[in-house]
Amino acid sequence: MAGVSWTEGGVSSETAGSGSAEFGLEAHFQYSMFTVTYSIVFVLGLVGNALALYLLSCRVRHTSHSSIYMLNLALVDTLFVCVLPFKIHYHLNQNNWIFGDIACRITGTLFYINIYLSIAFFTCICVDRYVGVLHPLSYIQIRATHCLGVVTALWVVALSVTVPLILGGPLHNEGLRNTTACFENFTTSSWTQRMAPYNILALVFGFVIPFSIILVGYPLIARRISRIKRSVYKRKALRTVYIVLSICVLCFLPYHLTHLLHFLMRSQVIQDEASTKLIYKMRRVTLALVSFNCCLNPLLYYFTSSSKKWHCNFRLRFRSKMVFTICDQNFEKSSSCTYKLQQRDGNQTPREEIN
Incomplete structure (x- = not known):
């Protein structure tokens, strides 16, 4: 799972094999793209x-079943x-690693653990919603x-x-321009073996396998859920399925399609x-795109974790409060009585009795 190469090199030489020509693969736009993208993902995520x-x-x-999966999803994103x-x-x-081999291994493996555990937890959440409804x-x-x-x-x-x-x-090696690369510039023999x-x-x-369950199975599940006329969890279940499908299609699907092409290329x-x-440049873009799942996952927590929205209630207290009550007596102009409570000089006026 985590053995996939972190190929985010700037200008790297992809060794085509013994006696073959080397293709100079360049993606100069990635320096600013990754810097800006990862900065946004870091703050928001x-x-x-x-x-x-x-x-x-x-x-x-x-604690519900889905909240357990969401808690672990938030943990792996963090x-x-x-x-x-x-x-x-x-x-x-410009892709120069100075933090040593151990930090390179931890950084690279956490990237792939985040991808595949996120997909696994998404599958668990959708199955939980399906069974619950x-x-x-x-x-x-x-x-x-x-x-x-x-x-x-x-x-x-x-x-x-x-x-x-x-x-x-070792997963970090010498790159071009006397730089040290991390999770890239592997030889063809390393990729094939x-x-x-x-x-x-x-x-x-x-x-x-998990994406097939999510992409193919859960639209069918959503259709069955939509047919249920009365269910407290119907709306929450549909909302969960739609959010999970959106994150998977926007973030994970483009990455894995280009990764398959990249694997065939290497x-x-x-x-x-x-x-x-073209594959090299597409992979740079999808590597940045897949990291945005860390920013979108909190939407899943917000909309589906509970029936009440997460918000802060700020109650403003005034000296004068209007209390509206429904009276049991019939009036010509109004069917409700309004009582006004006032505080004067620290003394509260006696409350009028309701007949």
Whole structure:
């Protein structure tokens, strides 16, 4: 899963193989693009997900199944945005990594853990909404411990897959212009041998299977939910499905499509020079686009976590208050009586009795 290359190099030489010509792949626009994008994602993502962590862990009285998945989704987003300052410095200095090998490994692996755990938690949230609306009796039997077991299993799988990558060979190397690259400039032999199993597993089990459930299954689920005439959770379930589908289509789908093309390019299946340059530039854009899921996920927490919107109530107190009551007597001009309470010199006037 995390074995996918972090190929965000500025001007890198993609080795086409022994005896083959090298294509000079350039994307000068990426320096400013990544710097601006990651800065926006860092500010908005940190504020939004930190607030979500606080509200989901401290302000929610009754912990639901979906809130457990959302809490872990906010946690993985927060971990990712916390390492973005390292990436901002990296791209601001034209892809020169100065923080050492360990920091390079942690930054790169958190990027891919964020992508694939987010997709996994999205799948869990949508399944939870589906069962809650269409099978309420079965939903009651599902306990929070079952959801915690699913979350623990997902974290264990994600971390165990990244262990070989973290403990493997060096992931930062010498780039062009006497710079140090991080998660890029791998040779063709590395892609066909070391990186190939990670890429195949990531595409199949990390994206194709869960995304197929989300993209194909949940529009059908939304149609069935919309047919229910009376349901307290109908509107919330539909809202959850629409938000999850929007985030997946806008952020994750373009990234994985270009990543598939990039994998074929690095494996020498695609060798056309024009196509190679286009794929390289498209990957730069989708790498920046996929990071925006950290900013959009708080919308999911806000609109679907509870029946009450998250807001602060500010009550302004005035000396004079108008109290409207419904009277049981019939009046010619008005069916309501208005009582005005006033405070004068610190003494409250006696309240008039209602007949």
